Amino acid sequence: MAPEQNLNLSVLLRPASAAAQAGLFALMAGIAVAEALPVETMLKWPNDILAGGAKLAGILIDAAPRDQNLEWLVIGIGINLAKAPEIPGRATTALASHGVSMAPDDAATAVLEALSRWHQAKPEQIIAAWLSRAHPLGTKLTINGSRTGNFAGLTAAGELRLAIGGKIEIFNTGEVMLAHTNGEG
Numbered sequence: 001m002a003p004e005q006n007l008n009l010s011v012l013l014r015p016a017s018a019a020a021q022a023g024l025f026a027l028m029a030g031i032a033v034a035e036a037l038p039v040e041t042m043l044k045w046p047n048d049i050l051a052g053g054a055k056l057a058g059i060l061i062d063a064a065p066r067d068q069n070l071e072w073l074v075i076g077i078g079i080n081l082a083k084a085p086e087i088p089g090r091a092t093t094a095l096a097s098h099g100v101s102m103a104p105d106d107a108a109t110a111v112l113e114a115l116s117r118w119h120q121a122k123p124e125q126i127i128a129a130w131l132s133r134a135h136p137l138g139t140k141l142t143i144n145g146s147r148t149g150n151f152a153g154l155t156a157a158g159e160l161r162l163a164i165g166g167k168i169e170i171f172n173t174g175e176v177m178l179a180h181t182n183g184e185g
Helices: 019-036 104-118 123-133
Strands: 007-013 042-044 048-051 054-066 069-079 140-143 147-154 160-164 167-171 176-178
Touching (some): 019 123, 042 123, 123 147, 140 160
Antiparallel strands (some): 042 048, 048 054, 140 176, 147 160
16 A cells, blocks of 8 residues: 555556557556656666656556457556655655655646557657666666676567677566666666
8 A cells, every 4th residue: 555645546458459569558657657747757677767766656567468469458557756665675765755746636647648648659659768768778787686787778569678698688577676776776
């Protein structure tokens, strides 16, 4: 349960999309949240929105594939508006800590408006917009606590490309830590 005056929002979609493209919806939601918040943010693959290097918001996706397509998809969005929960090993922040007050209803409206704008975007537009708000190419990342390499971009389906030992490895899910956050990410 989120602290009072924070935002938990779920959006049900019935997209006409291939199941393999479900990851693009997390990226799209991250862009929408970043656009909706009146502070400088950075996106961290696959589902975090950071402010000042600390987690300000997060995205969760749940989907039901049918054959090769998505029957439905739920985007869960949590934004720390008033108070940041304590999460062991992670730096967290709230919008209020950045001098901004935003009511949950206002934040929900702003996020939904941004999602509406991005919902019909082409995959390459989503990827380009996400990359423009993310950690730079070449950033050292550790995924799942064991694979460390340099961020090499995203696939057309929104998967992480990580350069490790002269090869590119592809990840479609995982916990990513940015090297410069000293284990917090």
